[in-house]
Amino acid sequence: MAGRGRLGLLAVTALSASSPVVGMVGGGQLARMTHEAASGLGVRLKVLAASPDDSAAAVCPGVSAGDPASLADLRDFAATCDVLTFDHEHVPSEHLAALERAGVCVRPGSVALRHAQDKLVMRERLAALGLPCPRYSPVRTLDEVREFAGADRWPVVLKAVRGGYDGRGVWVCRAPGEAAEVLAAMRQRGGAVIAEEHVPFRRELAALVARSPHGQAAAFPVVQTVQRDGVCREVLGPAPGLDPGDAARAAQLALRVAAELGVTGLLAVELFDTAAGLLVNELAMRPHNSGHWTIEGARTSQFEQHLRAVLDLPLGTPRLAAPQVAMANIFGAGKCESAADVFARYVHVMAADPGAKIHLYGKQPRPGRKIGHVTVPGDAGDDLATLRARARRAASYLGSGRESDD
Amino acid sequence: MAGRGRLGLLAVTALSASSPVVGMVGGGQLARMTHEAASGLGVRLKVLAASPDDSAAAVCPGVSAGDPASLADLRDFAATCDVLTFDHEHVPSEHLAALERAGVCVRPGSVALRHAQDKLVMRERLAALGLPCPRYSPVRTLDEVREFAGADRWPVVLKAVRGGYDGRGVWVCRAPGEAAEVLAAMRQRGGAVIAEEHVPFRRELAALVARSPHGQAAAFPVVQTVQRDGVCREVLGPAPGLDPGDAARAAQLALRVAAELGVTGLLAVELFDTAAGLLVNELAMRPHNSGHWTIEGARTSQFEQHLRAVLDLPLGTPRLAAPQVAMANIFGAGKCESAADVFARYVHVMAADPGAKIHLYGKQPRPGRKIGHVTVPGDAGDDLATLRARARRAASYLGSGRESDD
Numbered sequence: 001m002a003g004r005g006r007l008g009l010l011a012v013t014a015l016s017a018s019s020p021v022v023g024m025v026g027g028g029q030l031a032r033m034t035h036e037a038a039s040g041l042g043v044r045l046k047v048l049a050a051s052p053d054d055s056a057a058a059v060c061p062g063v064s065a066g067d068p069a070s071l072a073d074l075r076d077f078a079a080t081c082d083v084l085t086f087d088h089e090h091v092p093s094e095h096l097a098a099l100e101r102a103g104v105c106v107r108p109g110s111v112a113l114r115h116a117q118d119k120l121v122m123r124e125r126l127a128a129l130g131l132p133c134p135r136y137s138p139v140r141t142l143d144e145v146r147e148f149a150g151a152d153r154w155p156v157v158l159k160a161v162r163g164g165y166d167g168r169g170v171w172v173c174r175a176p177g178e179a180a181e182v183l184a185a186m187r188q189r190g191g192a193v194i195a196e197e198h199v200p201f202r203r204e205l206a207a208l209v210a211r212s213p214h215g216q217a218a219a220f221p222v223v224q225t226v227q228r229d230g231v232c233r234e235v236l237g238p239a240p241g242l243d244p245g246d247a248a249r250a251a252q253l254a255l256r257v258a259a260e261l262g263v264t265g266l267l268a269v270e271l272f273d274t275a276a277g278l279l280v281n282e283l284a285m286r287p288h289n290s291g292h293w294t295i296e297g298a299r300t301s302q303f304e305q306h307l308r309a310v311l312d313l314p315l316g317t318p319r320l321a322a323p324q325v326a327m328a329n330i331f332g333a334g335k336c337e338s339a340a341d342v343f344a345r346y347v348h349v350m351a352a353d354p355g356a357k358i359h360l361y362g363k364q365p366r367p368g369r370k371i372g373h374v375t376v377p378g379d380a381g382d383d384l385a386t387l388r389a390r391a392r393r394a395a396s397y398l399g400s401g402r403e404s405d406d
Numbered sequence: 407m408a409g410r411g412r413l414g415l416l417a418v419t420a421l422s423a424s425s426p427v428v429g430m431v432g433g434g435q436l437a438r439m440t441h442e443a444a445s446g447l448g449v450r451l452k453v454l455a456a457s458p459d460d461s462a463a464a465v466c467p468g469v470s471a472g473d474p475a476s477l478a479d480l481r482d483f484a485a486t487c488d489v490l491t492f493d494h495e496h497v498p499s500e501h502l503a504a505l506e507r508a509g510v511c512v513r514p515g516s517v518a519l520r521h522a523q524d525k526l527v528m529r530e531r532l533a534a535l536g537l538p539c540p541r542y543s544p545v546r547t548l549d550e551v552r553e554f555a556g557a558d559r560w561p562v563v564l565k566a567v568r569g570g571y572d573g574r575g576v577w578v579c580r581a582p583g584e585a586a587e588v589l590a591a592m593r594q595r596g597g598a599v600i601a602e603e604h605v606p607f608r609r610e611l612a613a614l615v616a617r618s619p620h621g622q623a624a625a626f627p628v629v630q631t632v633q634r635d636g637v638c639r640e641v642l643g644p645a646p647g648l649d650p651g652d653a654a655r656a657a658q659l660a661l662r663v664a665a666e667l668g669v670t671g672l673l674a675v676e677l678f679d680t681a682a683g684l685l686v687n688e689l690a691m692r693p694h695n696s697g698h699w700t701i702e703g704a705r706t707s708q709f710e711q712h713l714r715a716v717l718d719l720p721l722g723t724p725r726l727a728a729p730q731v732a733m734a735n736i737f738g739a740g741k742c743e744s745a746a747d748v749f750a751r752y753v754h755v756m757a758a759d760p761g762a763k764i765h766l767y768g769k770q771p772r773p774g775r776k777i778g779h780v781t782v783p784g785d786a787g788d789d790l791a792t793l794r795a796r797a798r799r800a801a802s803y804l805g806s807g808r809e810s811d812d
Binding site (some may be wrong): 018019020032033036038040041044052059060063308313315317324333338339340346347354355357359360362 | 424438439441444446447453463464466467469491702705714722723727728744745752753756757760764765768778783
C-alpha cells in the first residue's frame with residue numbers, strides 16, 4: 001500500500017536516480033503546460049497520450065501512446081511513474097480503483113475524482129455537505145423533467161451525468177419538446193441525465209485551490225470567467241469588483257470541498273454569482289482553463305502548484321504577480337488552416353502588443369477548437385477594460401485573422 | 407541564399423507544417439529553459455547535444471546527439487531546422503561560415519559570434535568603436551607581459567583568447583612567476599593569450615539586450631552580478647542604487663554593440679562599474695546567467711526574447727514584472743550526490759520559503775557545477791537584502807544541505 005500514502009522518498013528513489021516521475025493521463029494543452037512547469041522544477045513528466053498529434057506530444061519526450069480507457073494501458077503507463085495524475089477526467093474510475101489496489105499512487109484518488117466525473121455524485125455530495133448548489137434532480141423520463149420544472153420554471157438545464165466538457169453534455173431546454181430530444185439521444189447513448197434549474201446568474205466565478213496529501217492547501221485569487229455556449233472564452237483575475245467577503249467565501253468553499261472530498265492536486269470550483277449568493281456549477285480536479293492566467297499573473301502557476309501538490313511538496317505562494325490580468329482563449333476559425341497559418345499571424349500580434357503573452361498549443365486549428373490563449377498582465381492603475389480588449393483582440397486575430405470574433 | 411536573409415514564411419513553411427523549428431547547438435540548461443519558452447510560444451526547439459545526459463535532453467523531444475565541433479554533425483542538424491542558434495560559444499566559426507555559405511540561417515551569424523568567441527577580436531573591435539574597455543594587449547612572451555604591466559601594475563589578468571567560460575581561461579597573476587606558468591601551459595595547448603589590466607571595480611553589472619534581423623532591439627533593465635572565482639553566483643535586478651544615467655549608458659552601450667556587431671538574438675554585456683565609469687568585461691550572444699531572473703522578473707523572459715529575435719518576430723516588452731528580484735545559482739557540493747539527493751531537499755526549501763522560485767536543471771550535482779538557480783521576486787518596499795538572503799539560503803541549502811556556502 002506504499003503507493004497510496006505519501007509519495008515519500010522511497011518511491012522516488014525506487015523509480016528514478018534523478019528526480020520523481022509524474023505520469024499525466026492525457027496529452028492536451030494542460031499536459032503541455034504542466035511539462036513546462038515540470039522542466040523548471042526538475043520534475044520528469046511522462047504523458048499518456050491518445051494520439052501522437054496531441055498537444056503535449058510535440059514538446060515532451062516521455063510520451064506513451066495509449067488509451068486512457070484501457071486498464072492495461074493505464075497499468076503499463078503507471079509502472080513507469082512515481083505518481084499518476086490527469087489532464088482530463090475521462091478515465092474510468094473503476095480502473096483507477098484497480099490501480100490504487102495494486103499500489104499505484106493516484107492523485108487525485110479515484111474516490112475524489114468521481115466527483116469531477118459524475119455530476120450526480122457531485123451534487124449529492126455537495127448537497128450532503130450543505131454547500132450551495134442549483135436545484136437538481138436525476139431524470140429519466142420527460143414526465144420527471146416536467147415535474148422538476150413545474151409550470152413556470154423553464155428553461156431547464158439537462159446535463160449528461162458523465163463525459164461532458166466544454167459545454168458538451170449540457171443542454172438548456174426551453175420547452176418540453178427540447179428536453180424530449182435530449183432524453184431520447186441520451187437514452188440511445190445509454191447515459192444518465194440530471195436536470196438542474198437554469199440559474200439567473202450575474203456572472204460566473206472560479207475558485208482554484210490546491211491541496212496536498214499532507215492536507216496543506218492554498219487558494220488562488222478568485223477570478224471571473226466569461227463563457228459562451230458553455231465554453232470559457234475569457235478570464236479576469238482577480239474577479240473585478242468582487243466583494244472581499246464574497247471572494248473569501250468562494251475560496252473557503254473551494255478549500256472545504258477539497259478537504260471534504262480528499263482532493264490531492266488542483267481543484268477548480270466553477271461558481272454562479274447570483275443575487276442570492278454563490279452556487280457551485282462544476283468541479284474539475286486538474287489544471288483548469290480558469291487558471292491559465294496564473295502563468296504570468298501569480299507567483300506560482302497552477303501547473304507548478306499541481307505538481308507540488310501531487311508530489312506532496314509544500315505548496316508555492318498563490319499570490320498575485322500582477323495586480324490584474326486578462327486572459328482570452330484562442331479558437332480555431334478557418335476550415336483549411338494549419339498551425340503555420342496561425343503562427344504567421346504572430347508578427348502582427350507581437351508588433352501590435354509587445355506586452356501580450358501568447359501561448360500556442362501546437363494544435364491543428366479546427367473551427368471552434370481551443371488552440372491557445374493570450375494573457376495580458378496589467379499594472380496597478382491600468383484600466384481592466386483595456387487589458388481585456390487587448391487580450392481579446394490578440395486572441396481573436398490569432399485565431400481568425402480578424403480583430404474581433406463577435 | 408534565402409536562409410541568410412530574414413527567416414520569412416517560405417523557410418518556415420518549407421520545413422514545418424505547424425510552426426518554425428529553432429535548432430539550438432548545445433544541450434545545457436540554457437537550451438532547457440529555452441525549450442520551456444518555445445513550448446509556450448508554440449515554437450519547436452531541436453537541440454544538438456553532445457551527450458544524452460545533457461540538461462535539455464531530459465525535457466526536449468527533439469534532441470540529436472552530435473559534436474558541435476563537427477561540420478558534418480552541424481550540417482545534418484541544420485538541415486532539420488529553420489534557424490540555427492546556440493546555447494554556448496564553442497562552435498568553430500569557420501564551420502558556421504560554411505553553413506551560412508550553404509544557405510543555413512545562423513543567428514547570431516558567424517561574423518557577429520566571433521566577438522563572443524575570440525577575446526582579442528572583441529577587444530580590437532570595441533576599441534575601434536571607441537567603447538570603454540580595460541587596457542589590453544596580446545601577449546606571447548613573459549617579456550611582453552612584463553612590458554604590459556610595467557613596474558607597478560601587477561596583478562595582470564591573463565586570458566585565453568578562445569574557449570574560456572565561467573572563470574576558466576582567466577588567470578589573475580600577481581607576479582611574473584605566475585604569468586610564466588600560464589604562458590607555458592597555454593603554449594602547450596597552442597592557445598593565444600591576451601593581457602588585461604586588473605580593474606579595480608566597485609561592482610559588476612550586466613546589460614542584456616535583444617536584437618532582431620530587422621534591427622529591432624530591446625534592453626532589459628541593467629542588473630548587478632556577483633561573481634566568485636569568475637563564476638556568477640548572484641544577480642540583483644535591477645542593479646540596486648544604480649544611477650539612472652549610468653543605467654541608461656549601460657543599456658545604450660549594449661544596444662550599440664549589438665547594432666555595430668550585427669548581433670541577432672540576445673547579447674549580454676558584462677561590465678565593470680569603476681570610479682572612472684563603465685568598462686566592458688565580456689560579451690555573450692545567447693541567453694545568459696545574468697538574465698535568468700527575467701523568467702519571473704520581466705514581462706518577457708530572456709529565453710522567449712531570444713526565440714523572438716532569432717525568428718525575426720517582434721520583440722516582447724522587457725519591462726519588470728516585479729520591482730526587484732534576487733537570483734542565486736545552485737552549485738553541486740557533495741562528492742557522492744545524485745540529483746535525487748538535491749530533489750529531496752525540496753521539501754525543506756519549499757516549506758521554508760513558498761515564494762522562492764526554484765529551477766533545477768536535472769544535472770548530476772558534481773562539486774562546483776551549476777545545477778540550478780533560485781529567484782526571489784520582491785514587491786515594492788521589500789528589503790533587497792532580505793530577498794537576497796532568501797535566494798542565497800535556498801540555493802545554498804539545495805546545493806549543499808547547508809544554509810550558507812560562505
